[in-house]
Amino acid sequence: DRLRVFFAGLAASVVSKGVSATLNAPVERSRMLLQLQGFPGHIPRAQRYSGVVSALGRIPREQGAAALWRGNLASVLRAVPPYCLNAVLAGRYKALFPRYSS
Numbered sequence: 001d002r003l004r005v006f007f008a009g010l011a012a013s014v015v016s017k018g019v020s021a022t023l024n025a026p027v028e029r030s031r032m033l034l035q036l037q038g039f040p041g042h043i044p045r046a047q048r049y050s051g052v053v054s055a056l057g058r059i060p061r062e063q064g065a066a067a068l069w070r071g072n073l074a075s076v077l078r079a080v081p082p083y084c085l086n087a088v089l090a091g092r093y094k095a096l097f098p099r100y101s102s
Contacts, residue, residue: 006088013087014080021076026068028075030055 030052037043049055059067 009088010084013084016087017080017083018076021079022069022072025072025075026056026059027052029068029070029072030059032071033059 030049033043033055034049034052037048043049049058056068063070
């Protein structure tokens with residue numbers, strides 16, 4: 001029964017993190033492009049984005065709407081394991097330490 005609860009919590013945290021990362025992917029993609037556009041040879045000065053709103057508007061026009069989620073799978077795969085372990089094992093960590101009561 002404890003194993004079933006553990007895996008149910010693990011599955012719920014995987015889905016939760018996957019959904020939240022996917023919903024946040026367009027903002028992360030535009031943030032990454034804004035950070036990288038200053039490197040030589042990445043984006044010509046005349047074509048650089050002026051901000052997040054500019055990037056969110058131009059990326060779908062120039063590259064298609066799916067480009068907003070480019071790299072999302074790698075982001076989810078990177079973020080899911082620590083998030084899941086933290087979510088599932090948080091109760092166990094709390095049980096290791098005695099509670100302070102005044």
